[in-house]
Amino acid sequence: MKVVVLTAKAVPLLFPAADCVIVATTDELAKHRDADFCIDLDFVPEEARLAALSRMLPCPVIVNEVTTTIAEMGHPFIRINGWPGMLERSVHELSVPDTAAAAQVARLYESGCSFRLAPDLPGMITARILAVLINEAWYTWQEGVSSKEEIDTAMRLGTNYPLGPFEWGARIGLDRIVGLLEVMSRTDPRYIPADTLKKAVNNIKI
Numbered sequence: 001m002k003v004v005v006l007t008a009k010a011v012p013l014l015f016p017a018a019d020c021v022i023v024a025t026t027d028e029l030a031k032h033r034d035a036d037f038c039i040d041l042d043f044v045p046e047e048a049r050l051a052a053l054s055r056m057l058p059c060p061v062i063v064n065e066v067t068t069t070i071a072e073m074g075h076p077f078i079r080i081n082g083w084p085g086m087l088e089r090s091v092h093e094l095s096v097p098d099t100a101a102a103a104q105v106a107r108l109y110e111s112g113c114s115f116r117l118a119p120d121l122p123g124m125i126t127a128r129i130l131a132v133l134i135n136e137a138w139y140t141w142q143e144g145v146s147s148k149e150e151i152d153t154a155m156r157l158g159t160n161y162p163l164g165p166f167e168w169g170a171r172i173g174l175d176r177i178v179g180l181l182e183v184m185s186r187t188d189p190r191y192i193p194a195d196t197l198k199k200a201v202n203n204i205k206i
Contacts, residue, residue, distance in 0.1 A: 004039070178193045
């Protein structure tokens with residue numbers, strides 16, 4: 001099985017049993033139309049990128065896109081939660097456009113790590129939970145309840161999380177967290193980002 005991975009970054013070994021080819025540009029990607037799977041880990045939902053990836057179809061195309069849904073992209077791509085730290089986990093989280101794509105994903109994951117299917121919603125499942133936890137931590141700090149370090153320690157010890165919410169935010173990237181929260185807050189005000197969180201993203205002194 002040939003898997004072509006589009007990325008300019010170092011990536012973990014995702015599928016040990018596959019013949020993985022790493023390419024850095026969409027021009028290089030176009031040379032691998034014989035691939036069984038295409039994975040874009042540097043995906044951005046822009047027209048040029050969407051067009052380049054659509055030319056790989058009917059080869060299954062998996063894109064690292066946590067916030068934009070398949071319906072919004074307008075192409076039958078498969079979404080994967082490729083936020084920092086997520087691909088190193090033994091279980092990957094994906095959203096698929098239909099049952100045929102689900103069967104293709106199952107074939108890809110026959111060896112190596114496993115996967116779980118999530119609804120085609122902004123954030124899927126894991127990212128939604130993390131974004132809410134991180135946002136609540138910023139609200140808590142913003143209100144002067146405790147320090148960032150104490151909040152992280154409390155969450156690690158009290159819930160057995162591997163990282164505290166501020167540590168998670170630093171690892172994932174606060175811009176990604178705010179971007180997801182702003183999309184989710186369009187339909188539910190509970191997800192409005194904390195003012196201090198938005199200021200941190202925009203490098204405004206708090």
